[in-house]
Amino acid sequence: MTSEDKGVDVPAQRSAGSGAEVKDAASREVLLKVTGLQKHFPLKKGMLQRSAGAVKAVDGIDFEVHSGETLGVVGESGCGKSTMGRLITRLLEPTAGKIEFEGRDITHLGVGAMRPMRRDMQMIFQDPYSSLNPRHTIGTIVGAPFKLQGVTPEGGVKKEVQRLLEVVGLNPEHYNRYPHEFSGGQRQRIGIARALALNPRLVVADEPVSALDVSIQAQVVNLLDDLQTELGLTYVIIAHDLSVVRHVSDRIAVMYLGKIVELADRESLYKAPMHPYTKALLSAVPIPDPKRRSAKSERILLKGDVPSPISPPSGCRFHTRCWKATEICKTQEPPLVALKTGHQVACHHPENAPDQAPGETVTAAAREAIEIVKVQKPEADEVRKPEAEETAADDGATSSDTPEDSPKE
Template sequence: MSSTSPLLEVSGLTKHFPIMAGFPFKRQVGAVQAVDGLDFTVGAGESLGMVGESGCGKSTTGRLVTRLLEPTGGKISYRGQDITHSGRKELAPVRSEIQMIFQDPYASLNPRQTVGKIITGPMEVNDINPAGGREKRVRELLEIVGLNPEHFNRFPHEFSGGQRQRIGVARALALNPKLIVADEPVSALDVSIQAQVVNLLQELQREMNIAFLFIAHDLAIVRHFSQRVAVMYLGRIVEIADREDLYGNPRHPYTKALLSAVPEATADDQPARERIRLQGDVPSPVNPPSGCRFRTRCWKATEKCATDTPPLVQISGSREGHLTACHYPEESQVTDLKKSLTA
């Protein structure tokens, strides 16, 4: 990442959804702690992958960053500007630079509008008139994402799922964004189409220097696309590092368990990788465990894990920028390699 200040900086980001009960006067009886104290940055032109089990708060984080949801606490800074609780007028110039690609290409496009109208919409809202007119720009965008410019007047139902997602990508590009939040952009697509869409996004990132917050549950796709990866568990980031370091040297027990579940092709004479099977279910975000939230399923948990919340810091044996939130981290494979070389 660049040594200059990051494009996006998030600190202590929190989102609690209130639970209301009672009749006729409803009152708050609890809260779903969807996101609880996230800290991360995204540099200009960088892609940060965000992985974790369903319900860990990844999509909520994406909607908080784009300000589709109002944060309960914490701070979101974009290009040095605090946009945490900015109003509509203050957000207007920022919204054009932060765009989103949604998970479901069938639900994210208006079936009553033509492709041209869908992609032109953001330009109309932001009163942008590109050189040569909006229709010319839309046709250019369709060509950029691999679609026929002549499809300008077609409706979404005339396209396949992969083509619809390309339309969603074109819509996100309409305002020349600096940051795109991609919320599981390929999980609803056929496996044969996923690679095409991911490669398209990678190409756009390189050519246009767009930063990505890439949210997904497929660890192989995240490794292919993202330069850094953040691992989430029950509303918190438990580990964040460069992709090669995180996949090759996981320090948090949850990360190690998560990576052990990835299918791996091995030769007949090579031992298969150990599969770690976690016990129990993910606790409810309404009443998460005290201390470390992973402790109820962790094989290393002690009383300290129940009383002290581990901070997200660089621990002994980790490379610079490799942060882990664990009192009893896994052995560093980097350290082990150094020991074997000096033995």
């Protein structure tokens, strides 16, 4: 069954992130809208389980996802990316805020009311080893959505499950095998097949390749890209690997300590990042370009650890590790505003943009917040030089030991 048979609008293949592409994305239907979303996990202590604060995993975020696009979400471990993914799929109950899917408020829908919505909203989990029930066969796992939704596909469940396995690059004859008989990459493909069973409109992928070998990561990423083109899917992809996010995303959101600090299309974000935290993240990405072997680059090392989400810093949450922090950063939280078309940032002193709080003096602590490391790869000739010298030395030693070159008595 092709995508035309299912009545799915197939979007055009994404280009390299031009301005026309951004304009086209903005004109699409808003599939998901999130406003002021929060999730606080309460902390209890003592025999009476008294409240001792809360972990502010997600603390007020706003964004939109348009139909047919891919939104990438990046940030350090513990910044709230995975929690945000579970909130928008309603696997977790939000503390505050609003989630709208296809114009309908789903923020506090119960299990029964959410069940019909599950057909259009699915999730690919991070760990392919723990997300599949080891007691069930692959056929039972991939066919579970049909049973739960009371859907009988044309030709029967078994035939449809085998078709899905073939779509994700697995052998349909492995229908009766168990998860332990598959590798990590194959298990992730099984999870993708399960997520696609009901033809969802939105797929949230929580680090879909982080548990896989590098050789398998490219295959899974290309599979997700091909399926989006074929089926007209909309993705929210959560990842650590900035190169993976750049390859698959139309727009990218950067999270830090429960907040979105920058949101832009991929070309704008990678060429001219505005938030200092984004600049620090991108400085750690290696550039696999032989032509730039001798080019100097700067690696920004952020000193100290990420503050605790139980008691986040006042004002801008990044000011404790930022080299541009001023007094206003300590007291006033910067709003997420658009400083240019399609590029939003929450910073008083953004990079590559006019200063939003001119005249402020950088604090003494900010001057010691980072360490700049100069990185320079040696030239190819320099790499071979020690080897050449060693060869010459060996040749010299060999020639001096020959009878012809030895001194005559």
